[in-house]
Amino acid sequence: MLRIDHLSHRYGDGPDVLQDIELTVPDGQLLTLVGPSGCGKSTLLRCVSGLVRPSAGRITLDGEVVDGVPDRLGVVFQDYSRSLFPWLSVRENVALPLRRRGLSRAERHTAAVAMLEQVGLADAARRHPWQLSGGMQQRVALARALAARPALLLMDEPFGALDAQTREDLEDLLLRLHRAQGMTTVLVTHDIDESVYVADRVVVLASGPGRVRADLPVALPADRDQIATRGLPEFIALRTEVGRAVRQGAAVPPPRPR
Numbered sequence: 510m511l512r513i514d515h516l517s518h519r520y521g522d523g524p525d526v527l528q529d530i531e532l533t534v535p536d537g538q539l540l541t542l543v544g545p546s547g548c549g550k551s552t553l554l555r556c557v558s559g560l561v562r563p564s565a566g567r568i569t570l571d572g573e574v575v576d577g578v579p580d581r582l583g584v585v586f587q588d589y590s591r592s593l594f595p596w597l598s599v600r601e602n603v604a605l606p607l608r609r610r611g612l613s614r615a616e617r618h619t620a621a622v623a624m625l626e627q628v629g630l631a632d633a634a635r636r637h638p639w640q641l642s643g644g645m646q647q648r649v650a651l652a653r654a655l656a657a658r659p660a661l662l663l664m665d666e667p668f669g670a671l672d673a674q675t676r677e678d679l680e681d682l683l684l685r686l687h688r689a690q691g692m693t694t695v696l697v698t699h700d701i702d703e704s705v706y707v708a709d710r711v712v713v714l715a716s717g718p719g720r721v722r723a724d725l726p727v728a729l730p731a732d733r734d735q736i737a738t739r740g741l742p743e744f745i746a747l748r749t750e751v752g753r754a755v756r757q758g759a760a761v762p763p764p765r766p767r
């Protein structure tokens with residue numbers, strides 16, 4: 510279980526970016542985090558990843574205080590072109606984090622190939638990241654994040670740079686992998702439809718300073734389908750509610766339409 514307890518954060522002597530965040534994420538939940546630009550979503554993710562030490566409060570993962578990068582953590586960021594090592598093959602990129610788990614070279618090889626099969630890229634194992642499309646590179650990044658079977662997966666706008674069709678394919682891939690591995694997942698997105706489509710729960714942050722504005726369970730059938738699910742009245746009602754909470758949570762209200 511991931512627990513965020515009275516977390517506040519400010520950079521240097523600036524104003525509070527996050528204020529008194531309280532969240533408990535049960536094991537295996539897929540939580541999406543949305544909110545107006547600058548409300549502190551990435552900062553919260555950095556705190557959870559142990560990369561940023563919060564100014565106040567604490568984070569625990571399975572009861573242990575997060576005060577550095579947790580062992581059983583996987584991360585995927587938006588910028589796939591910079592997150593993969595261009596001089597390593599796709600398989601070597603995926604196998605790299607497995608070194609920390611003390612696996613032999615042969616075991617790392619086998620685990621990486623198995624993971625690449627799961628993301629539909631077994632045939633690309635010997636290629637280099639720069640020889641792949643953006644969507645394929647992000648599949649590699651996902652395979653690398655999940656190869657070591659993390660307990661916690663953090664994703665910051667992972668599909669933001671992809672075209673609409675590829676984005677939908679990757680959303681469905683994430684759902685499949687999440688079902689297979691059951692890792693607790695926190696995904697930051699700007700896309701309100703995406704935040705509802707992939708989630709078990711949507712948390713909306715308000716800005717100035719960032720705090721929890723809405724915490725909404727997603728009561729949609731577990732089997733999601735890009736066309737059928739998005740057409741359900743429950744989906745449409747929830748995306749409207751999330752959209753409204755995001756707009757109300759912006760520090761500066763958007764201009765009224767003339």
Ligand SMILES: Nc1ncnc2c1ncn2[C@@H]1O[C@H](COP(=O)(O)OP(=O)(O)OP(=O)(O)O)[C@@H](O)[C@H]1O
Pocket residue numbers: 520526544545546547548549550551552553
């Ligand atoms: N390293 C930093 N030093 C100082 N201020 C920072 C730093 N990183 C972020 N901030 C500030 O903290 C606030 C929250 O930024 P953050 O990137 O966490 O928001 P966000 O909700 O992820 O934004 P966006 O949706 O635009 O990506 C912003 O005002 C930003 O300028």
